[in-house]
Amino acid sequence: MLTVKNELLAALAAELEKLSPGAGAKAAFENPKVAAHGDYACTAAMQLAKALKSNPRQLAQQLVDALLATPAYAQWVEALEIAGPGFLNVKLKAAAKQQIVREVLEAGACFGQQPAREERVLVEFVSANPTGPLHVGHGRQAALGDAICNLFQTQGWNVHREFYYNDAGVQIQTLANSTQLRAKGFKPGDAEWPEAAYNGDYIQDIANDFLAKKTVKADDRSFSASGDVNDLDGIRQFAVAYLRHEQDLDLQAFQVKFDHYYLESSLYTSGRVEQAVQKLIDAGKTYEQDGALWLRSTDYGDDKDRVMRKSDGGYTYFVPDVAYHITKFERGFGKVINIQGTDHHGTIARVRAGLQAANVGIPEGYPDYVLHTMVRVVKGGEEVKISKRAGSYVTLRDLIEWTSKDAVRFFLLSRKPDTEYTFDVDLAIQQNNDNPVFYVQYAHARICSVLAAWGGDVASLKAVDLSPLQGPQAQALMLQLAKYPEMLSAAAQDFAPHDVTFYLRELASSYHSYYDAERILVDDEAVKQARLALVAATAQVLHNGLAVLGVSAPQKM
Numbered sequence: 001m002l003t004v005k006n007e008l009l010a011a012l013a014a015e016l017e018k019l020s021p022g023a024g025a026k027a028a029f030e031n032p033k034v035a036a037h038g039d040y041a042c043t044a045a046m047q048l049a050k051a052l053k054s055n056p057r058q059l060a061q062q063l064v065d066a067l068l069a070t071p072a073y074a075q076w077v078e079a080l081e082i083a084g085p086g087f088l089n090v091k092l093k094a095a096a097k098q099q100i101v102r103e104v105l106e107a108g109a110c111f112g113q114q115p116a117r118e119e120r121v122l123v124e125f126v127s128a129n130p131t132g133p134l135h136v137g138h139g140r141q142a143a144l145g146d147a148i149c150n151l152f153q154t155q156g157w158n159v160h161r162e163f164y165y166n167d168a169g170v171q172i173q174t175l176a177n178s179t180q181l182r183a184k185g186f187k188p189g190d191a192e193w194p195e196a197a198y199n200g201d202y203i204q205d206i207a208n209d210f211l212a213k214k215t216v217k218a219d220d221r222s223f224s225a226s227g228d229v230n231d232l233d234g235i236r237q238f239a240v241a242y243l244r245h246e247q248d249l250d251l252q253a254f255q256v257k258f259d260h261y262y263l264e265s266s267l268y269t270s271g272r273v274e275q276a277v278q279k280l281i282d283a284g285k286t287y288e289q290d291g292a293l294w295l296r297s298t299d300y301g302d303d304k305d306r307v308m309r310k311s312d313g314g315y316t317y318f319v320p321d322v323a324y325h326i327t328k329f330e331r332g333f334g335k336v337i338n339i340q341g342t343d344h345h346g347t348i349a350r351v352r353a354g355l356q357a358a359n360v361g362i363p364e365g366y367p368d369y370v371l372h373t374m375v376r377v378v379k380g381g382e383e384v385k386i387s388k389r390a391g392s393y394v395t396l397r398d399l400i401e402w403t404s405k406d407a408v409r410f411f412l413l414s415r416k417p418d419t420e421y422t423f424d425v426d427l428a429i430q431q432n433n434d435n436p437v438f439y440v441q442y443a444h445a446r447i448c449s450v451l452a453a454w455g456g457d458v459a460s461l462k463a464v465d466l467s468p469l470q471g472p473q474a475q476a477l478m479l480q481l482a483k484y485p486e487m488l489s490a491a492a493q494d495f496a497p498h499d500v501t502f503y504l505r506e507l508a509s510s511y512h513s514y515y516d517a518e519r520i521l522v523d524d525e526a527v528k529q530a531r532l533a534l535v536a537a538t539a540q541v542l543h544n545g546l547a548v549l550g551v552s553a554p555q556k557m
Helices: 002-019 044-052 056-068 071-076 094-110 136-154 170-183 201-211 232-253 264-269 272-282 318-330 342-357 396-402 405-412 436-454 458-463 472-482 484-493 498-517 525-549
Strands: 040-042 077-083 087-092 120-124 158-165 215-217 222-224 260-263 286-289 292-295 306-309 335-341 368-372 375-379 382-384 421-424
Touching: 002 040, 002 044, 002 056, 002 071, 002 094, 044 056, 044 087, 056 071, 056 077, 056 087, 071 077, 087 094, 094 458, 094 472, 094 525, 120 136, 136 158, 136 335, 136 368, 136 375, 136 396, 136 405, 136 484, 136 525, 170 201, 170 232, 201 232, 215 232, 222 232, 232 396, 260 264, 264 272, 264 318, 272 286, 272 292, 272 306, 272 318, 272 342, 292 342, 306 318, 318 335, 318 342, 335 342, 342 368, 396 405, 405 421, 405 436, 436 498, 436 525, 458 525, 472 484, 472 498, 472 525, 484 498, 484 525, 498 525
Parallel strands: 120 158, 120 335, 158 260, 335 368, 375 421
Antiparallel strands: 040 087, 077 087, 215 222, 286 292, 292 306, 375 382
16 A cells, blocks of 8 residues: 555646646645545645646646546546535545555565665653662663654664763762761661661662671673772762662663663763863853853854853853763764753753854754653552652662553553653553553454464465455555555654554554454455455554564453
8 A cells, every 4th residue: 555655646747847847746645524525635625726827726626637537546546526515535546545555564563664774863762860760760761762763763873872871970979978877887867877878778779788797790881889888989880780670670671781881980081071172162152250250052053052161160060961962063963862851941942052062063953852751650540759779769670560561651651751641550451442551462462372272374375366355444454554654754743652652542443343243264365365465464563663662562351
């Protein structure tokens, strides 16, 4: 059906070009708002009417007559009707819709994917400071980042996943001090316990392992404890390595992998922060006032100029961000996407201003940002705010243990990132149609059960006669399958993995309706083979879409 659509668009473009040179490039179909009106809609006649000084309905009739005379429309179109002020509604023949089944079965796991391209994209996500376990907000970010990476991979991009973390600064010092106090026998509530200290039980676990002189290994580091409670620097390094390992376990449970871990400290030790600041000074985009160094960020649309270097000599937090993004550009990533919480909204303008002011060739609007809100967790009808392990928040691993990796991923991706989301633990473990991930996975498992009962080779279905697929539910299901590639492209362009969840729920609904309307394993061999091909194609697209989300497609439930 994708081939059919391309043929119809090519014919439409040719006829529009005849009517008005240049109009052919704008040939497009829309999805009708009412399914009964047709399979495609076209507004070209209304768009051209004013320029051609023609009545739009008369122009539409002229276009209909020309299109129906073309081989593509003669072969694939059942009816081409004019509606309203000049809409064209295209109704396809059943044979046109049936083509999608063969296209899906031929492409298999590659259905919906575009050829490899030269562009590279770096997606930075999670980027949690190593001061505690990953919380559910990090989980939303991990799900978003991984799914966006998968979406770009379907579009042929060379994708690089990166985790950036602050391994220095006040928070890390607080972590070290908290662990040292625990190692010395103090605990939250004691007079010696600072208000700013970290209170979770995990701090005691770190202290115990440090005293036991254990060695911890993370993806990017390894450190052996000295066991000396006065070795604050050793405690700091051990605690960071310990929590990096803990975060690795969280990410492994969520099945998220990174290509590279980038340390903020390396920006200082390599001199990149100083180099970035010097670039801004040399470009004449800074000035000194009140003992501080300021960036003229208002020159680039920011609401006020920003302090870069404070009067005490320390840099404000957006300065290393500017240096970091210069490294991204220098590493050859012309497109960069940052997945961050909405609390980072204020940094966008100043980081982009710094990158423009540095005058190193970085384009305007670099990098792209996807901002997400935090997540409320509800269990037993009440909000859960505290985890004993973390001390003050629900961890990602808590959520996975209470439900499943699949449920957490699907649920956290089921809304636009910038909308508030409440994760209902009880709903996530229900095995009924109210649970969206169960509803989609059950559709896949249901098809696998049918195919197993049949017992044949799915590959043999690629060549079957599809003409028996005439019923309204079968045709609706085929139209839904045909939407998958364009949905993927749009979701990648808009950084919108939630569109994939919406699509999968609609596809599952179409399949369940079809299953209820037509028995698949009938006695008529030709009919059975055609229906098996349709449901096998549906299972393939469900599998492909779930893979984009990082969710499994079970064969049994």
